[in-house]
Amino acid sequence: MTRILIRAGKSPLTVLSHEQSLSTSRLGVFGSNSGNMLFYSAVFRVLSVPGAEVVANSYVHERPVHLGTYINRTNEEFDRFVLPMANSYRDTFLPHLERLAKVIERLKIPVTVVGIGAQLPYGTEFDSLPDNYKKIVTRFTRAVLNRSASIGVRGEYTARMLKYLGFGDEHVRVIGCPSMFGNGPLGPLVRKVDRLAYDSPIAISYTPKVKGVDRLVEANTDRYPNSVIVPQQHHRLALMLWGENPAKVPNKRMPIHTEHPLYENDRMRFFVDASTWVDFMAEQHFAFGTRIHGNVAGVLAGTPSVVLAHDSRTVELSEYHGIPYRLYSELPPDVDAQRLYEEADFDAFGPRQAETFETYVRFLEHNDLEHVFQPGKANPAYDEALAAAPFPGPVHTLMASDVVGRRQVMSRLRWLRQGHEGDLERRAYEFEPPFREPRGQRTLEERVTELEKELRVQQESLASWRGRMGRVLRINPLSTGGRR
Structure with missing residues (x-):
């Protein structure tokens, strides 16, 4: 083999x-x-x-x-x-x-x-x-x-x-x-609708470091209420799973913190398996944004996609594969998804x-x-x-209100708790009852007494060791090279 x-x-x-x-x-x-x-x-x-x-x-x-x-x-x-x-x-x-x-x-x-x-x-x-x-x-x-x-x-x-x-x-x-x-080989990209509607499902990818991308995301998620953003960095997964905010949020309009409307309204989706990502993209009418693989996931699903290219990498991959792209620097930062959709040439992709x-x-x-x-x-x-394979679906935020989202939150709680024995071993937010001794734990006084006893034992052991070493040195001075 x-x-x-x-x-x-x-x-x-x-x-x-x-x-x-x-x-x-x-x-x-x-x-x-x-x-x-x-x-x-x-x-x-x-x-x-x-x-x-x-x-x-x-x-x-x-x-x-x-x-x-x-x-x-x-x-x-x-x-x-x-x-x-x-x-x-x-x-x-x-x-x-x-x-x-x-x-x-x-x-x-x-x-x-x-x-x-x-x-x-x-x-x-x-x-x-x-x-x-x-x-x-x-x-x-x-x-x-x-x-x-x-x-x-x-x-x-x-x-x-x-x-x-x-x-x-x-x-x-x-x-x-x-x-x-x-x-x-993939097939052609075919428009699913003649024109994007107010309620069209749209997937938007974004790169936080790209200047003006906050306006792109904000404008299009406002225009299309059934649109979602698809983050890709592990930091964003921590944000969605655990509400883990970055140490600094220099731009509150960027959807990278728990107070952002897209987080609060559960309009983010993260994927931990390629197959579930592609399946989700197949349900969208359109995909666009600055992430090359956010759009590759779209074309793999047969969904019309447009890359907003911003560096050498996104340009060369789009050109080689025939994925429609626009230079983001040449567009208004809040460009409408409909404009991208209607101006894109999807016919060149298939051949x-x-x-x-x-x-x-x-x-x-x-x-x-x-x-x-x-x-x-x-x-x-x-x-x-x-x-x-029973892969988990897309990750929802902690603010999800539907059944799928709530079940995910339950899963996270189970993951954290790990059962009653796990709770007993947990040291974070540890509580000492003022009167009743918790099962399996000692009171503060008992702990102090035990430490004092251990200290006496160690002191007695050290004194005994010093006595033995003194006898050894008196009997065999060569053991220290002749020095006393």
Whole structure:
């Protein structure tokens, strides 16, 4: 049996509750951004051919601990290491990228990177790249190419950047994002309605750091009361599950705190599984916003979507896959969803899919990766298991008033309480009854008495030890090197 280790938070077949999905890691099981689920779930399915075992690495190879142990296990237990990547050529990811480079340099098995991209301000010239950025990107790319036939990048911009750094076309393949190919080539995008109505269901994605996005969200959620926002960061999941506000809220109009109207009216939805996300998007009339995978989830569901591109990454992915996009900087910050919907050219999307899919398949085969689209390699058992898995649905806020939302709040309370025994062991907000002794606990006086007794015992033990050591020194002065 071929064993493939894949860079992923978990297997797409593994069912975790909302609470587990956040608590399994400091960044959530999906690694900070839930958009990651879309591309690693797609690669998981594509490589899950009969006779292959695909195992998630839980992102351990880029953490600053126990790298040697993970490297040895990878070499000993697996035949391949496949890394579905995101906008990993970016400044904030450089420490992780450098650790991955160290790992790959010590691996003895083939390594394949699928869909890595640059994230730089739109229009950045390569001769202005910082030296440290160029050094780490070069080291990582060289390490990968020493273990593979080629590296798959997200778009032409990233390919040009790598060429500037010395990596030729023979080693760099533009393949887009693997999230688009999990089930084969996609069909056309067809408008579900001629015109958006007041009550149209709309999904809006947003990136808090993009200037003016608060006005975009506010204007369109006011115009369309059945619209919802779909956050993607683990911080927002903590906000929705537990009411965990950020340390600072510099802009109260941004929907990142519990007092925001969208939180109070339960108009946020978060997803901890790719399949439930796509199912939800299939119910929407339109999707738009600044998050690339917020819109990829839309097109995977066949829902017309428009990317509001704001950096090199969102532009190159939209162009490569034929997803309609607009440069956000050229639009009014409060642009109406209806304007985006009516001005978008959805007809160009469908014809592009067969070509990009074929390019992706050739890349897999160039790197000797078997896949489910090859003759005789389909794996219907995988799809059946995915369809049967009891995944939790979208996360609601704590302010949800419908039955689904209230049941989620009940689930969170059960998660916190963990039964009566758990409550007895809990130290937060601990209470000492003024008269009756709680079961299994001692009064304050009894605790003080016990500590005083323990102190006397320790003092007597210390005095006894000193006496013994004095006798030893008198009998054998050489034990201290002749000193008394």
